[in-house]
Amino acid sequence: MSQSYSFFIVLGAAFILAGFVKGVIGMGLPTVAQGLLGLIMTPLQGAAILVIPSVVTNTWQLLAGPSFLHVFKRMWILLAFISAGIWLGFGLMSPGNADFATTALGTVLVIYALLGIFRIQFSVKREMEKWLSPVIGVVSGLVAAATGIFTVPGVMYVQSMDFSREDLIQALGLMFSISTFALTVNLYRDGAMQLSILPLSLLALAASGVGMAAGTWVRRRITPATFRFVFFWGMLLLGAHLALKSHL
Secondary structure, X not given: OOOOXXXXXXXXXXXXXXXXXXHHHOOOHHHHHHHHHOOOOOHHHHHHHXXXXXXXXXXXXXHHOOOHHHHHHHHHHHHHHHHHHHHHOOOOOOHHHHHHHHHHHHHHHHHHHHHHHOOXXXXXXXXXXXXXXXXXXXXXXXXXXXXXXXXXXXXXXHHOOOOOHHHHHHHHHHHHHHHXXXXXXXXXXXXXXXXXXXXXXXXXXXXXXHHHHHHHHHHOOOOHHHHHHHHHHHHHHXXXXXXXXXXX
């Protein structure tokens, strides 16, 4: 992985922008960062750098909620099957599958963007969760194992579970935390978790913090609808580029 000055500038800018998005809408740091990093490195390398920023921000989000036990009781089946899906998907981001992983990442970003642009939302009845959670969990785990992000369909499913606002924030933090841990095991098995990436991860963490602070400031000064419009169209273009990258 090249580490020229331009590389560090691009890396820092990617995480500042990713943190900015999280500061404005409360989520999206791994999604945006992994999408932008896909322009300069493989998804495997990007996912390894993302571990420390993800762990720090997700732990904060998890501890911020008031009802951990209530949230965990509803989500433990989903979390177990996400972990199983990630384990089963070991190797999908390996260096030999770099083109596939990049295409998969771009495709997931396109799907995520289209769902946001057309404001497509899902609703899940409580009695459906017992059989739907394992299916969504395995699919989410396989997607995360191939792309390094947990948005589709995991985030959409958790958002459809009719949590209160505070419980939803904690539920997403819990899902991200468990998923990141499971994915880190895969990255370690794949040889991607090396001491040499620590400076890059710390730079990413610092840049994310700067971006989150800026995003929080902007959130109070623009309408969420305006920002979401720009964000989802940006994700659509980025995803389309990554999906087609290996074919151009």
